[in-house]
Amino acid sequence: MSQMNAWWWALPVVLLPILWHRKKRAQTKTMPLASARFLPAAEPKQQRVWRWHDVILLLLRCLLLVTLIALLADLVLAWRGDTVLVVPGTPQAVVDKETAGLGRAQRLTLPDRDAITWLHAHEREFAPHARLLVVGDAVMPAVLPRFRHAVQLRTAPTQTPPAERHVALFSERPDAWRRLFAAAEGSWHIVVDAGPGPRTEVVVWDRAEAPPVSLRAPLWWVANADAFPELAQAATIDGMRWTDSPRGRLSAARPRRRARPVRRVAAPARGRAAVHGAGAGARARCRRAGRTGVRRAAPLVEPRARRAVCFGKDRDPCPATLTSRGDCRAPPRCAGPRCGRSAPCRGCCCAPAPAFWPGPRSVRGTACTCSAVWRTAGRTGSTAPCRRWKTVPRCWRRSPRRPSRVCSASAC
Amino acid sequence: VFASSALIAHTTNLDLVVRHVLAGLGHGIHAGRERGAGVEFSEYRAYAPGDEWRRVDWKLLARADRYYVREAERDSHVAVWLVLDATASMAEPSRSIDGLTKLQYARVLLACVAAIAQRQGDAFGLVVCRGERADFLPAARGPRQLQRVLARLNGVDAGGVLPGADTLRASLHFSRAPGVVCVASDFLDWPSPLSDALLRLRRMRHDVRALCLHTQAEVDAAFDAAPAYRDPEHGGAVYRFGRDVRDAYVRSRAAHFDAVARDCRRHDVPLVQARIEQAPGEVLRAWLRAHLAGARTA
Numbered sequence: 162m163s164q165m166n167a168w169w170w171a172l173p174v175v176l177l178p179i180l181w182h183r184k185k186r187a188q189t190k191t192m193p194l195a196s197a198r199f200l201p202a203a204e205p206k207q208q209r210v211w212r213w214h215d216v217i218l219l220l221l222r223c224l225l226l227v228t229l230i231a232l233l234a235d236l237v238l239a240w241r242g243d244t245v246l247v248v249p250g251t252p253q254a255v256v257d258k259e260t261a262g263l264g265r266a267q268r269l270t271l272p273d274r275d276a277i278t279w280l281h282a283h284e285r286e287f288a289p290h291a292r293l294l295v296v297g298d299a300v301m302p303a304v305l306p307r308f309r310h311a312v313q314l315r316t317a318p319t320q321t322p323p324a325e326r327h328v329a330l331f332s333e334r335p336d337a338w339r340r341l342f343a344a345a346e347g348s349w350h351i352v353v354d355a356g357p358g359p360r361t362e363v364v365v366w367d368r369a370e371a372p373p374v375s376l377r378a379p380l381w382w383v384a385n386a387d388a389f390p391e392l393a394q395a396a397t398i399d400g401m402r403w404t405d406s407p408r409g410r411l412s413a414a415r416p417r418r419r420a421r422p423v424r425r426v427a428a429p430a431r432g433r434a435a436v437h438g439a440g441a442g443a444r445a446r447c448r449r450a451g452r453t454g455v456r457r458a459a460p461l462v463e464p465r466a467r468r469a470v471c472f473g474k475d476r477d478p479c480p481a482t483l484t485s486r487g488d489c490r491a492p493p494r495c496a497g498p499r500c501g502r503s504a505p506c507r508g509c510c511c512a513p514a515p516a517f518w519p520g521p522r523s524v525r526g527t528a529c530t531c532s533a534v535w536r537t538a539g540r541t542g543s544t545a546p547c548r549r550w551k552t553v554p555r556c557w558r559r560s561p562r563r564p565s566r567v568c569s570a571s572a573c
Numbered sequence: 574v575f576a577s578s579a580l581i582a583h584t585t586n587l588d589l590v591v592r593h594v595l596a597g598l599g600h601g602i603h604a605g606r607e608r609g610a611g612v613e614f615s616e617y618r619a620y621a622p623g624d625e626w627r628r629v630d631w632k633l634l635a636r637a638d639r640y641y642v643r644e645a646e647r648d649s650h651v652a653v654w655l656v657l658d659a660t661a662s663m664a665e666p667s668r669s670i671d672g673l674t675k676l677q678y679a680r681v682l683l684a685c686v687a688a689i690a691q692r693q694g695d696a697f698g699l700v701v702c703r704g705e706r707a708d709f710l711p712a713a714r715g716p717r718q719l720q721r722v723l724a725r726l727n728g729v730d731a732g733g734v735l736p737g738a739d740t741l742r743a744s745l746h747f748s749r750a751p752g753v754v755c756v757a758s759d760f761l762d763w764p765s766p767l768s769d770a771l772l773r774l775r776r777m778r779h780d781v782r783a784l785c786l787h788t789q790a791e792v793d794a795a796f797d798a799a800p801a802y803r804d805p806e807h808g809g810a811v812y813r814f815g816r817d818v819r820d821a822y823v824r825s826r827a828a829h830f831d832a833v834a835r836d837c838r839r840h841d842v843p844l845v846q847a848r849i850e851q852a853p854g855e856v857l858r859a860w861l862r863a864h865l866a867g868a869r870t871a
């Protein structure tokens with residue numbers, strides 16, 4: 162009763178139309194008396210009598226009041242207690258594992274992954290002290306939702322098949338493009354078609370001549386902007402030009418002004434010898450690591466420098482950047498997002514491309530661009546960032562100060 | 574032995590009641606000047622039930638094979654006028670005898686008077702005051718007239734109020750000839766057009782005899798206090814009876830009927846006040862002899 166809505170106390174109001182329905186009328190049961198004129202006149206007695214006509218009107222009045230009270234009192238009574246809301250598609254093992262603490266909780270399978278919306282719509286069904294646990298890969302809103310109940314969310318991301326994208330490639334160097342697309346494998350699965358089709362979303366035009374007029378696609382990536390005069394006056398956003406044309410939306414890279422020596426960007430102003438000295442140091446470390454075949458080890462994988470930076474031929478090019486086989490004379494640079502040092506490290510060649518960089522979580526330890534990948538032996542989420550950017554990777558296990566840390570790098 | 578009031582309540586045959594009531598009564602209330610049937614031949618008329626067999630002309634029966642009665646000129650010119658108050662207040666029932674009302678009682682007594690008049694050979698007529706009208710039955714003699722009067726009395730039911738003064742004045746055109754006017758009423762409305770008409774008749778030297786009917790409950794002021802009451806003639810107001818108002822009721826009623834009796838005494842109108850629970854024969858005798866004993870109360 163204590164949890165009952167206060168509006169239910171207004172239910173006795175329904176008695177009012179019932180009482181009003183008793184018609185107030187004068188006393189009509191009178192008997193004739195011939196000598197009544199000798200009696201003093203009396204006030205007629207007022208009495209209320211039940212009238213059973215217009216019963217429908219009475220019921221209608223009561224029903225209106227009950228409906229109003231129910232509307233105000235939020236008619237839905239809370240009947241659910243502790244509940245585990247399972248997002249569809251969640252493995253049973255995960256559900257059993259996560260709901261170990263809620264033994265008697267009712268399991269409720271949600272209609273879809275949007276658990277937050279469902280909870281907002283059905284939250285009044287839960288008792289005020291009910292504990293709610295959402296298990297599964299639920300859709301997360303941009304803003305932290307607010308609930309009246311204690312809602313605990315334990316997500317279990319599921320592996321979703323990558324979306325298939327069709328790209329029509331017109332290029333003189335298809336293999337390079339294919340490697341680029343292969344590097345983008347992840348959430349996307351890029352299918353390179355020889356010609357445009359109905360499912361083609363992007364046309365990559367890497368030829369000098371102009372494309373035929375009949376060739377149309379929603380998106381165009383133009384490698385050589387000379388064939389598209391529309392791009393001359395196109396808007397430039399974030400290093401990319403784009404414009405809408407009858408063929409589709411054309412996009413192209415911003416015209417490069419003049420190729421600046423990479424060494425000026427990457428290396429400190431110590432002169433060429435110093436830079437190559439650093440490269441010599443790198444080569445020395447490569448020799449120590451047994452990679453004698455690599456003379457210029459690290460390719461440039463920084464997104465702003467899409468050029469080959471390694472000297473000579475690389476037998477093990479980086480699949481992400483396709484930059485290992487160039488013959489530029491720029492010093493090799495580390496591909497780490499925060500490294501940027503000229504001195505290469507061993508893991509740079511195999512590091513993933515920046516576009517697929519996992520993000521800050523990986524920076525903390527799971528995917529350091531150094532050769533060593535740091536992980537912890539303890540709980541997840543408490544990993545320590547790798548601080549070994551500048552030096553040769555070293556395992557934390559060997560560090561006397563952090564004996565609990567475990568390095569998973571193969572070099573350790 | 575007088576017939577009881579219960580007989581009136583349980584019998585609808587007015588003729589039978591009249592016979593029982595008149596069983597102990599003699600003939601006539603005043604001396605007729607008729608010397609006897611056939612003193613001065615007037616006419617023959619067809620036999621009607623109620624005619625005496627001795628008045629049948631047997632020779633004419635032998636000639637015509639039909640019953641004829643010899644009518645003779647009568648010396649009596651006294652007409653008896655029966656005035657019945659049939660307003661709604663006359664429907665007042667007796668609280669002790671079921672089915673007995675003032676109207677029934679008055680009807681029986683007027684029928685008895687009509688029968689007596691018919692026996693005496695007097696002409697008699699009927700005036701029924703009901704529903705603001707005065708139904709007038711002309712005076713005539715004979716058993717057929719008696720049957721008409723009885724039938725008219727049988728068909729009367731109480732309702733409405735007394736007629737107005739103009740209506741009564743138009744109906745009382747018989748006032749030229751001397752007669753006996755027998756009025757049966759409750760006289761709750763006094764003065765009223767009826768009372769004015771009666772007093773005027775009395776001033777015109779008619780023999781006006783008034784019978785005022787009460788019920789035992791009215792006399793004793795013993796009514797049930799539970800229900801509310803209303804005046805049947807002057808509706809609208811609601812009255813309540815109780816111990817607190819009983820004395821006031823008795824005083825008001827006594828004052829009213831004292832005024833009625835005073836007016837009647839002043840105009841030399843014999844007034845008989847009777848309760849309908851009394852035996853009708855006794856009341857009838859008192860009514861017919863009221864002129865001898867003067868106005869008295871029953």
